[in-house]
Amino acid sequence: MAKKKAASGAKAPAVADDWGGTAAPKKKKAMGTGAKVGLGLAAAFVAVVLLGGGGGDPLTQLDPTNEEQLRGVFFSGEVWAVACQEDKKPLPDSVEAVAHRLAGEMKFGVVDCKAPMASGRTLKQRWKLKKEHADDPIMFLSNGVGVSQIGGSYFRSEYDLVRELRLLALRRPFMAKNTELLREKCWSKPRCLLVLQGGSLEAPVEKALHALAGHHARGGKGRTGASATDASSVAFVAMDAAEHRLPFEGYDLGDALKLRSFESGSHRAVYFRNASGAATLSALAHKGAITTEALGKFLKEVSLDSDEAPHSKLVDLGKDIDALGIYRRSKKTKPKKVKITGGKDFSADAKKANDATKNKKPETAEELKAAFKEQQKREQEKRAKMDAEGEGLFEDGDDGEEEAVYEEEEEDEEEEEMI
Numbered sequence: 207m208a209k210k211k212a213a214s215g216a217k218a219p220a221v222a223d224d225w226g227g228t229a230a231p232k233k234k235k236a237m238g239t240g241a242k243v244g245l246g247l248a249a250a251f252v253a254v255v256l257l258g259g260g261g262g263d264p265l266t267q268l269d270p271t272n273e274e275q276l277r278g279v280f281f282s283g284e285v286w287a288v289a290c291q292e293d294k295k296p297l298p299d300s301v302e303a304v305a306h307r308l309a310g311e312m313k314f315g316v317v318d319c320k321a322p323m324a325s326g327r328t329l330k331q332r333w334k335l336k337k338e339h340a341d342d343p344i345m346f347l348s349n350g351v352g353v354s355q356i357g358g359s360y361f362r363s364e365y366d367l368v369r370e371l372r373l374l375a376l377r378r379p380f381m382a383k384n385t386e387l388l389r390e391k392c393w394s395k396p397r398c399l400l401v402l403q404g405g406s407l408e409a410p411v412e413k414a415l416h417a418l419a420g421h422h423a424r425g426g427k428g429r430t431g432a433s434a435t436d437a438s439s440v441a442f443v444a445m446d447a448a449e450h451r452l453p454f455e456g457y458d459l460g461d462a463l464k465l466r467s468f469e470s471g472s473h474r475a476v477y478f479r480n481a482s483g484a485a486t487l488s489a490l491a492h493k494g495a496i497t498t499e500a501l502g503k504f505l506k507e508v509s510l511d512s513d514e515a516p517h518s519k520l521v522d523l524g525k526d527i528d529a530l531g532i533y534r535r536s537k538k539t540k541p542k543k544v545k546i547t548g549g550k551d552f553s554a555d556a557k558k559a560n561d562a563t564k565n566k567k568p569e570t571a572e573e574l575k576a577a578f579k580e581q582q583k584r585e586q587e588k589r590a591k592m593d594a595e596g597e598g599l600f601e602d603g604d605d606g607e608e609e610a611v612y613e614e615e616e617e618d619e620e621e622e623e624m625i
Contacts, residue, residue, distance in 0.1 A: 264305040265289070265297075268317035273324050283350035283420040285312035285375045290319035290335065290344035298343050300364045307368060312347075312375055319344060347374045350423040351442070376412065377419040379444035384625050385531035392443040393478055393487060393527045397422075397509050399440055401496070402447035402474040411473060414498040415442060422505060440509055447474065450532045450625065454523070462521050465491040468535075475501065479520050480527070482513040487530060488520040531624035 268288065269275060279286045287308075289301050297316070305314040319329040329335065333353050335344050342358030360370045379401050382388040392398040401407075401415070422440035447468055454460040455468065466474055475492040490508055494500040511517045523530065 264309045264314050265302065266313065266315040268315045270317055270319075270321045270323045270329060276323070279315065280348050280353065281350070281423070283423045285350065285420075286315060286348045287312055287356075287371055288315040288317055288346055288348070290329070290346075291316050292318070292320060292344075298361050300361050300367050301343070301345065303364050304367050304371065307364075308371060312371070347371060349375050349377050350420045351377045377416040377442070378412065379415060379419070379442040381444050381446070383446070388443065388445070388532060389527050389530075392441055393480060393530060395441040396438040396480055396482070396513075397440045398478045398480075399442050399505065400476045400478060401442070401444040402452075402468075402476065403444055404447050404468065404470055404472040404474070407444075407473070411496050414496055414501060417498050418442075418502055418505065421502070422509065440505060445532065447535075449535060451535045452476070452532060453530070459521070459523070463489055463491045464493050466493070475504075477505070477508050477520075479508075479511075479516055481516050484513075484516075486526055487523045488516060489523055490517075490520050534625055 268279065278284070279288065287305075289297055291297060301314075308314075317329065319335060322328055323332070325332075330344070333346060333355070335346060335355055337344060338358050343361055345356040345361075347354050347356065354374045356367070356370060356374075360366045379399075380387075380391050382391055388400075392400055407415075419440075419442045422442075448470060451468070452460075452465075454463065455465065463476065465476060466472075468474075473496050475496060477490050477492065479488045481488070492501060492504045494504065508517045508519065
């Protein structure tokens with residue numbers, strides 16, 4: 207009995223705490239209703255801040271008469287999504303929701319597109335903003351390279367608007383498909399980077415071009431001396447190198463430019479310089495990979511020059527804009543069949559077997575019928591050959607060969623024709 211009383215009256219063993227000491231066990235207290243409500247409100251506030259981008263208004267009110275502010279929207283290299291607010295009408299709910307969601311990727315603004323700017327024109331007139339339907343909202347995106355209007359159908363859902371804004375925000379090089387477009391978009395500009403695509407651009411390459419196009423849209427940050435006031439940007443243009451080629455590829459001039467040979471799936475880049483007052487264009491190829499670091503270092507070296515003193519490594523092409531063009535890349539011809547010589551000649555054995563078959567006299571009715579058909583066929587072929595020889599007496603037999611040679615020369619000339 208004494209042992210049982212001692213056991214019942216013994217204290218509970220001490221519990222080791224996190225610091226290695228001992229502490230008496232504590233009774234757990236139930237959480238009150240007020241504490242639970244407070245924790246729930248705190249969690250909801252944190253979720254709103256994280257997902258909604260904070261409680262502030264993500265839309266910046268833009269003044270159409272403020273030239274400096276508008277210049278930052280269109281020519282700073284930053285990505286801006288701007289909604290037109292007319293007669294103080296409320297914007298669609300999707301616009302404000304998307305502005306909260308994409309606040310970390312781009313900037314959002316609101317402006318009166320009908321109000322006149324300092325030049326006297328409105329934003330609707332300057333960027334040719336139009337409505338497909340009377341109730342459609344007007345919104346445009348400036349990615350530092352160009353301005354694109356958002357179609358009215360994308361405001362139906364938040365998902366569609368987010369997807370379209372992200373697609374338009376990505377700066378892609380303009381794809382030139384012929385000489386005329388290259389002259390307009392690249393060679394007529396003071397500075398141009400021509401991307402020779404060996405296939406589809408991979409995602410890392412697109413991101414690198416996006417970042418560099420935004421930076422150099424501001425005129426090349428870091429120009430000093432005589433080029434400090436030169437605000438010309440570097441134009442980014444692309445060309446399908448699998449279909450077209452530059453005129454100096456594979457020649458000494460291409461080697462002087464350090465232009466690598468074409469390889470399917472491999473991308474290259476050539477920087478062109480059209481200095482003011484110069485009679486011809488100059489260029490230099492980028493030897494490294496198309497990454498933000500490698501291509502950015504190359505452009506920083508060659509593009510931060512001036513018209514009075516172009517970069518020393520640029521190579522003179524000896525041609526002006528009107529003389530320079532691109533050509534269709536010739537397709538690889540099929541290899542000719544190789545005639546195998548040597549070994550035993552079985553042609554004599556084959557002829558002997560064929561003669562034995564011909565000299566064999568038919569014995570059955572079926573063999574007689576087959577022999578008659580074979581003789582009839584030979585006679586028809588003989589008559590057709592005689593008729594063809596009779597018609598050829600009045601024609602020059604060399605004309606066909608001359609026409610074939612002429613057609614081949616014509617095809618070669620078409621391959622070298624500028625497109």
